[in-house]
Amino acid sequence: MVAVASASEADIAWLVREDARTGKAWVSRCVALGEYLVAREAGEIVGFLRFSRFWGRVPYMEMIRILPGHRRSGVGTALFLAWEEAMRGEGASLLMTSSECDESRPQDWHRRNGFIETGSIELPGLQSVPAVFFIKQIG
Template sequence: MRIDWATERDYNYLVERDHHLLERLIMSKINAKEIYILREAEDSNIGFMRYSYFWDNTPFMNLIWIDELYRGKGIGEQVVTFWAKEMKQQGCELLMTSTLATEDAQHFYRKLGFKDAGCLLLDNEPLEIILTKSI
C-alpha cells in the first residue's frame, strides 16, 4: 500500500466516495495537499484520508475512507500514523478528530492513542465526540 497526495486524476474517485465534502471544494483540498490517496498499485485507489485545520492551526482529521474490500487490514492505522508523523515534522503538537457516539470509529481512534476531549450536541443528531492526540 502506498500513500500519496491526491491529484486531479483522483477527483472522480473522491467525488464518488466523499459525500461529506461539497464537490466544489474537492479541488481546493487537493491543491492544498489536505487529502491523502491510498493506492494498492499505481492506478488502483483503495481509500483516502482528508483533513483540515481546527482554529486554523491544529490538524483535524475529517474523514478516512477505505474501500470495502480493503477494510480490516490495518490500512486506516497506517494512514493515521503516516499523517501524525507528517504533522509532527511540520511542528504540530496536537491532532484532532471527531466521530459520532453511535459509530464504532471512536474505538479505532482510542486504540491509536486519541483521548476524549469533549463533545458537541446538535439538535436531532447523535453526540459528536471530539478526540485529541499529542504528537
C-alpha cells in the same frame, strides 16, 4: 503493500465519488491545499484521509474512509500514520478528530491509535446525535 501520498488532480473524480457528501468544489479545494491523502494498493486507490486545521492551527482529521474490501487490513492505519508523521513534520504537537457518539467502532479505532476523548458537542439540525471529540499529543 499500501502506498500513501497526497492526492493529485488526477484523483479528484474518484474522491468526488467516494467522499460524496462534500461535492466537487470542496474536493478540488482540499486537493489544491494538500488536505487529502490517498492509499493505493497495486496502483488503485483503496482509501483516503481528509483533514483540515481546527482554528487554523490544530490538524483535524475530518474523514477517513477505506473501501469495504480493504477494511481491517492496515490501510486506515497506514493513512493515519502517514498523516501523523506529516503533521509532526509541520511542527504540530496535537492532533484532533471526532466521531458520532453512537459509533463505537470508529471510537475504538481512535483509541487504538492513541487518541483520548476530550468532550462532545450537539449540533441540532446538523446531526442526529452529538459528536465526540478526540485529541492526541504528538509533540
